[in-house]
Amino acid sequence: MYRKRWISKRIKESLSVCPVIVITGARQTGKTTFLxxxxxxxxxxxxxxxxxxxxxxxxxxxxxxxxxxxxxVIDEVQRVPSLLLAIxxxxxxxxxxxxxxxxxxxxxxxxxVSETLAGRSIYFDLLPFAYREWKEEKTPSWFFRxxxxxxxxxxxxxxxxxxxxxxxxFMPRVLRIRTLKKALLWWDGYTKTYIERDLxxxxxxxxxxxxxxxxxxxxxxxxxLVNESEISNILGISQPTIHRYINTLEVSNLYIKVKPYLKxxxxxxxxxPKGYFIDPGLTFYLSGYKKNDIPxxxxxxxxxxxxxxxxxxxxxxxxxxVYYWRYRGGIEREVxxxxxxxxxxxxxxxxxxxxxxxxxxEGLELFMEKNKDSKFGIVVYTGNKLKFITRNxxxxxxxxxx
Numbered sequence: 001m002y003r004k005r006w007i008s009k010r011i012k013e014s015l016s017v018c019p020v021i022v023i024t025g026a027r028q029t030g031k032t033t034f035l036x037x038x039x040x041x042x043x044x045x046x047x048x049x050x051x052x053x054x055x056x057x058x059x060x061x062x063x064x065x066x067x068x069x070x071x072x073v074i075d076e077v078q079r080v081p082s083l084l085l086a087i088x089x090x091x092x093x094x095x096x097x098x099x100x101x102x103x104x105x106x107x108x109x110x111x112x113v114s115e116t117l118a119g120r121s122i123y124f125d126l127l128p129f130a131y132r133e134w135k136e137e138k139t140p141s142w143f144f145r146x147x148x149x150x151x152x153x154x155x156x157x158x159x160x161x162x163x164x165x166x167x168x169x170f171m172p173r174v175l176r177i178r179t180l181k182k183a184l185l186w187w188d189g190y191t192k193t194y195i196e197r198d199l200x201x202x203x204x205x206x207x208x209x210x211x212x213x214x215x216x217x218x219x220x221x222x223x224x225l226v227n228e229s230e231i232s233n234i235l236g237i238s239q240p241t242i243h244r245y246i247n248t249l250e251v252s253n254l255y256i257k258v259k260p261y262l263k264x265x266x267x268x269x270x271x272x273p274k275g276y277f278i279d280p281g282l283t284f285y286l287s288g289y290k291k292n293d294i295p296x297x298x299x300x301x302x303x304x305x306x307x308x309x310x311x312x313x314x315x316x317x318x319x320x321x322v323y324y325w326r327y328r329g330g331i332e333r334e335v336x337x338x339x340x341x342x343x344x345x346x347x348x349x350x351x352x353x354x355x356x357x358x359x360x361x362e363g364l365e366l367f368m369e370k371n372k373d374s375k376f377g378i379v380v381y382t383g384n385k386l387k388f389i390t391r392n393x394x395x396x397x398x399x400x401x402x
Contacts, residue, residue, distance in 0.1 A: 002037040006133050007316055014122045019091040022113050023102045025126035026253035026278055030172045031102045035073050041100055048075040062086035070097045078103040084116040128170035128279050130313045131402040147342045156385050159399045166306040169281015187285035210237055214245050219286035223301045226275040254278050261323035261338040274324050280305040300352035307350045307380050310402045325367055333363045347377045354383040356395045364393055
């Protein structure tokens with residue numbers, strides 16, 4: 001059964017702005033399912049360049065492929081970069097022509113699009129499902145109203161245990177799997193497919209075992225600053241190689257570097273990015289832990305990974321940005337995430353605990369003291385009550401946001 005994606009409204013609205021829409025994302029996030037089931041795209045002519053016959057036609061005669069109709073969807077378009085030039089010429093000539101281009105290799109595809117289809121395309125990244133999105137619930141509109149000063153009222157929520165939800169992950173296929181054991185088998189196949197197939201399409205990486213070890217190390221350091229020199233020393237691999245490997249993970253849309261919020265350019269602000277895999281289920285699988293032996297601290301990192309995914313989903317709906325903030329001044333203070341929207345930063349702290357104490361909000365208070373345009377702060381936690389910790393800092397149950 002097809003589940004409607006929250007971002008579909010924005011994608012459809014963009015049809016009136018540009019003739020070409022580009023949709024990228026990691027494998028198995030549901031791009032093809034979306035294009036084959038969402039109106040009006042489901043009624044457009046569909047080509048998939050994973051099909052050998054279609055690929056051959058696109059390589060030999062791209063003009064004949066794209067001129068069959070005025071509205072066309074092309075999946076895995078990065079396999080034939082020359083197709084982009086033909087699309088450019090076609091949309092310049094046929095003013096009512098429209099294309100949806102889909103692919104998995106983010107940077108490779110975006111570079112080709114930016115060079116060839118500049119001014120003619122809009123870009124969207126299809127992420128894994130939000131928990132509420134999979135449940136076919138509406139977007140958490142209360143979150144965006146906070147930026148206008150409209151705060152929700154205190155109340156109590158019913159919610160499931162977050163642990164198994166986040167350990168399984170949020171890819172469409174894995175959300176249909178009932179047990180964590182079977183979900184881990186799926187992630188095993190997903191990772192092997194990525195390493196054995198996709199890497200050869202994206203980059204010339206010959207030592208696949210080294211690459212897998214890097215992924216495991218990055219999973220154990222999720223939510224930490226990305227220190228390539230330190231990882232190089234741990235793995236015994238050169239720093240330039242580590243840099244290239246991590247970039248390849250980013251190209252594949254599997255790894256996210258969260259940049260620091262730097263409106264205040266004080267030297268005390270930490271400027272290195274933090275790293276996360278796109279799905280907490282992948283983070284858990286790569287860590288090698290079993291459900292019953294996960295350290296509580298690592299569970300907290302996976303919870304943070306879960307909140308990041310959902311903040312990235314929300315940011316994709318409104319052209320927002322997600323940052324983090326860390327301040328060095330005597331005692332170091334940190335805010336896990338800063339959601340920047342409508343020219344306003346909203347600091348967000350993530351706590352894998354059922355009760356929030358005043359010491360848990362010290363980072364939020366310091367951030368708002370240093371950034372006067374920040375009026376409110378949020379703590380996402382595993383308790384079941386939406387409650388105010390102070391007059392402008394509220395604690396919210398995880399499933400209010402996720």
